[in-house]
Amino acid sequence: MRRLALIACLCLGLSPALAEQVKISDRVYLIPDVKGSTTRFEMIVNAGSSDEAGGNVTGIAHYLEHLLLVGRNAEHAESAMRMFGDASSNGWTNDKATVFLHNLPTRPDGGAADLEKLFGFYSARLKDFSITEADAAREKNVVLQEHDVRVQSNPTSLFYRDVSKALIPDHPAGQWTIGSRDSIKAMTVEQARAFHQNWYAINNVWFVVRGEISPEKLKDISDRALAGLAPRQLPERLKDREPALDRAAQDVVQISGDAVRPLVTVARMVHIDETDTLKSNAAVSLLAAFAGGRFTGSAYDTLVENRRVAADDLSVWIRRVAPSTFAISLASSVAVDHTKEELKAAMTAYIDTLATSGMPDDERLARLRKRLDDQWTRAGKVRLQAHARFVNWLASGNPPGRIDEWPHLLETTTRHDIERFAKGLSAPGRQLAGVLEPKDNVQ
Amino acid sequence: MKRLAAGVAFAALLAIQPVAAQLRVEQLRTTTGQDYVRVGIRGQLQSLHLIWRDGSPLASEKATGLASAVPYLMGRGPKGEALGELIETLRDYQASFNFYAGTNASGLTFSAPPEHFAAAIAILKRFIENPALPDDRLDTYRRDYGFRARQALKKGDLLASQLRYMMVLPPGPLRAYHMTDPARLDPLKAADIAQWKQSTLLRNTVNVVTAGPMTHEEVQQPINDLLAALPVGEAKAPPPSTALSAADKTVVLEQDVPQTIVQAFGITTVDGSLSSLKGSFSIQRLGGGAQGRLFAALRDRLGATYGAQAGLDALNWDQHVFTIRVAAEHDKAAAAIAALKDEYRRWWEEGMTEAEFNAVKSAWQGTRSDTRRQSGIVASQIASAIAKGQPADYFKESDRLVDGLTREDINAYIKANFPRELALVVVAPKADVLAGACVIKRIEEAGACGLK
Secondary structure, eight states: OHHHHHHHHHHTTOSOOOOOOEEEETTEEEEEOOTTOOEEEEEEESOOGGGSGGGOOOSHHHHHHHHHHHOOBTTBSSOGGGSSTTOEEEEEEOSSOEEEEEEEOOOTTTTHHHHHHHHHHHHHHTTOOOOOHHHHHHHHHHHHHHHIIIIITOHHHHHHHHHHHHHSTTSGGGSOTTOOHHHHHHOOHHHHHHHHHHHOOGGGEEEEEEESOOHHHHHHHHHHHHTTOOOOOOOOOGGGSOOOOSSOOOOEEEEETTOSSOEEEEEEEEEOOOSOHHHHHHHHHHHHHHHTSSSTTSHHIIIIIISOOBOTTOEEEEEEEETTEEEEEEEEEBOTTOOHHHHHHHHHHHHHTTTTTTSOOHHHHHHHHHHHHHHHHHHHHSHHHHHHHHHHHHHTTOOGGGGGGHHHHHHHOOHHHHHHHHHHHHSOOEEEEEEEEETTOOO | OHHHHHHHHHHHHHHHSOOOSSOOEEEEEOTTSOEEEEEEOOSSOEEEEEEEEOOGGGSSSGGGGHHHHHHHHHTTOBTTSOHHHHHHHHHHTTOEEEEEEOSSEEEEEEEEOHHHHHHHHHHHHHHHHSBOOOHHHHHHHHHHHHHHHHHHTTSHHHHHHHHHHHHHSOSSHHHHHHSOOTTTTTTOOHHHHHHHHHHHSOTTSOEEEEEESOOHHHHHHHHHHHHTTSOOOOOOOOOOOOOOOOOOOEEEEEOOOSSEEEEEEEEOOOOSSTTHHHHHHHTTTTSSGGGSHHIIIIIIITOOEEEEEEEEEESSSSOEEEEEEEEEOGGGHHHHHHHHHHHHHHHHHHOOOHHHHHHHHHHHHHTHHHHTTOHHHHHHHHHHHHHTTOOSOHHHHHHHHHHTOOHHHHHHHHHHHSOSSOEEEEEESOGGGSTTOEEESSGGGGGGGTOO
């Protein structure tokens, strides 16, 4: 009824429209768009590299994404990446999700025929997928080339991958989605089928469509396509376990002929009790917006502008790793006329004092709350952004029904809530330092 | 009944607010006599683009560093103010801006929500009126730039690009502009950026374009306020033109790289006029990602690469080099090069197929709506068009051109504007990937291949 009332108000021009997501059925959502808009289709599988067997990331979740997009199936005899001659199609995989997406041009029928085909195709993909041996082998090589483009060709990528693994050695959160050269070469189609069987179930996927198609039409299309798909019991999610914090972490030192100046990172992982993931995310978002910003007291202000030990490529990450487990990391090149030891010490000191000098005062906290709220509200009014935001929300494993809570969560996150995280991160935890040293040690 | 009501209401929603088939472009004048172009677009952001015909980075080889130094140093904020706090205030306003200095134009892009537009402009005005331009920060940036450039020069793709530029461009400012040089910023002082600002950012030579939901009455005063910070002066002469060299060599640089890097390229006569859209159109199914022939040949059939790109690299507004880029597995590199050359030859000789042509036309026509809802893209596209001497009604004219295209047009355009043969630069561990090539082991040896 609320949706009807909103639509009625829009027709009467009573208030500016928010681009809300319309629930079509349990697993299908529509971001309504205006006549003449393009259509975007996404199937979001709530399974990514963190869900690979035994918590050991080989790249199989990502490989499966490739296989589904290039395989020849009954519903479409050619690669799904070329399902429509005038559309663009792609996929992506991270630790939490695998997403298949298609961008379709404006159509006279509002995209109905295209969506009929897409829902039919992906409904069938939730049952099985077809791939020839030759195509599977070729695609594995393509994934290897992708790895080389993204990782092997880049000394900093190789470095950060090792740092991540050293910080979190016993949990999939410490491993990169694409895997390694060796693990990619060893992947099999059988492993991909096993991952598919475990996770590609109707109760583990979402469909999000943005376009001018009506809710009724979309419901008709999706209900017919998805009928008969039964939910399945899902395996335990290893990413929902807490990684160990009791063992000391080994520092990472790499020497590379492809590096020209030292790169330093300091990372710390800690346990902080939490009762609600979204409440934690709200507090972390506010803390990260301050620490990662340019305010007086931020990491950039402290390390780049004032102490000048870090170069201007400084990056700051504060994130939730697993239940009740959070990490902070700082990384930058060493500034000219300073040493890596100075930078390491300065980064460690910044983290150690996060709860005092790294905390926003009340005025800045109010500004950050308002800013994040403004961004959220504004994105909701722009259909292209509302769509992207909703997809990311679902792909992060968040329940769709709670997306509207986000502004309230930000608003009600208190200084005490943020301090709890800052204190937790600045307390002793599992910490390591990493240095990528140039072979020539040129400074 | 409930379903019928929802359906009717929904249909009414769509009827009220369709995506505009055409943007309404107005040529207006502010109360202080400043001519500007306004495009009304529903949305959350008002975008502003100020553009000046200019070629300051090409005035000499020493001046090419302006392209990097201008955005950095102009972004350091006004004298006596805390930059970090200013940046955070702009973030509170959801506002952003950027200065640039390119081969044919210098400019300023800005966007903010309507309710914060005037306040954010007031901050931007202080950046322009009284810039700090600190020499010590430029010094730090110069050294950081040098490190980043040396780091980048370790990568095969950039090394290939260096050789490509050496092949098509004679020594001079345009080549220096495009090539990566760790010492690029060494000759520059803060006074050079000040001089660029004083001589380029002029009130009487600017083209102003704004797009977004603000009306003429709402937007003109902030525009007046901003332009009041600019002096009056003489228009600059366009940069000198550069005659391109023939791209007719095959070079292999032996380097220990994880993948074989291939760049196949040639000089085109694709210019900066509206008809250059035909050039972009024509390559959409040679490159064009998964839809393209190169993808099918090199990835689908050979499994040699993750992707192959084909594009028109703009040396400046009027000169473009067509380039195919591939990073291929070493063992399949020779086959990939052969396939790439074969696909290009067929494309050049036979042109686009009917199916390819229809698909690209459908895609271009059918995705216009997405672009035209984004005020930043609209403002920048129109600003560039005006600066190039094209109509302010760029989108209408480009739509007319695309809608009227035929396959025969495109295929004739290919033959008339793209080279028949491509030059090749390859970076690989072993030179035998490409028989008959001139082989070097370091960029500095390029002279051995006839490259200066």
